[in-house]
Amino acid sequence: MSVWARLLMNIYLVIFNLALIILIVTSFGLIPYIYIDQTIKYFYANWQLSGFLIILLVGGLFLLFKRKKSDGGRYRSIIQYNELGELKITLDAIESLTTRVVTQQIKGVREVKPTVYKSDKGIGVDIVVNVIPDINLPDLSKKIQDLVFEHLQDIVGITANPITVTIKDIVTDGIKVK
Numbered sequence: 001m002s003v004w005a006r007l008l009m010n011i012y013l014v015i016f017n018l019a020l021i022i023l024i025v026t027s028f029g030l031i032p033y034i035y036i037d038q039t040i041k042y043f044y045a046n047w048q049l050s051g052f053l054i055i056l057l058v059g060g061l062f063l064l065f066k067r068k069k070s071d072g073g074r075y076r077s078i079i080q081y082n083e084l085g086e087l088k089i090t091l092d093a094i095e096s097l098t099t100r101v102v103t104q105q106i107k108g109v110r111e112v113k114p115t116v117y118k119s120d121k122g123i124g125v126d127i128v129v130n131v132i133p134d135i136n137l138p139d140l141s142k143k144i145q146d147l148v149f150e151h152l153q154d155i156v157g158i159t160a161n162p163i164t165v166t167i168k169d170i171v172t173d174g175i176k177v178k
Contacts, residue, residue, distance in 0.1 A: 005066055008059050015056070078123065078158060089156055091116040091123070098125060101151045102144055108135040109144070110171050122159035123152075130169045141165040 025031055043049055077088045098114040111130040116123055125148055131140060145163045152160045 005063060009063055012056075012060060012063065076118075078118070078156075080157065089158075091118075094123065094125075094152065094156060097151065097155060098127065098148055101147060102127065102129070105147060106140070106144055108132045108140060111168075113168075119161065121161040124162050124164075125152075125160050126164045126166070128166045128168045130171050131167055133170050133172060137167055141167070 022031075026036065076091045078091070078094075080087045080089070094116045095114045098116070099112045102109055102112045102114075108131050109129050110132060113128045115126045115128075117126075118124070127144060127148065129144070131137070144165050148163050149160050152158060
C-alpha cells in the first residue's frame with residue numbers, strides 16, 4: 001500500500017474511532033439531548049459538510065477497491081526487505097519447494113501435497129503424504145518436518161512453524177493398501 005493510501009487509511013481509522021466514541025457516549029445518555037438536536041440541525045442542508053462527506057466516501061471506496069485488488073489472493077506472498085529493496089516469495093513457490101525436497105530426499109514418500117500459510121512465527125506448512133507400506137511413520141514424519149524446516153530456513157530464509165505432517169494413505173506402486 002502506498003504512503004498516501006496508508007495516510008488516508010489512518011485518517012479513516014481516527015474518524016471512525018471518534019464517531020464510535022461519540023455514539024457510545026450518546027448511547028449512555030452522557031450527552032444532553034439538546035446538543036444532539038442542535039448538531040442534527042447543523043448537519044441538515046449543509047453543503048460544505050456534504051462535500052466533505054462525499055470526499056470521504058470516494059476515498060473510502062478507493063481504499064476498499066485498492067485493498068481488494070492488492071489482496072485478491074492471486075499472489076499470496078511473503079515479503080522480505082533488504083538494503084536493495086524487497087523480495088516477494090509466493091506461497092505457491094514455497095509449496096513447490098516443499099514438494100520437491102520431500103519427494104527427492106525422503107525415501108518411501110509417493111505423493112506430497114503441501115499447503116503453506118502465514119502464521120505468527122513466520123509460515124506454517126501442512127503436508128499431506130502418501131507413503132509405501134512397512135515404513136516407520138513417526139520417524140518418517142519427523143524426517144519430513146526436519147528436512148522442510150532446514151530447507152526453508154536455508155533456501156527461503158524464513159522459519160516454518162508449525163510443520164504438520166498427515167499420512168493420508170499407504171500405497172504400493174500406485175495401488176492403495178486396504
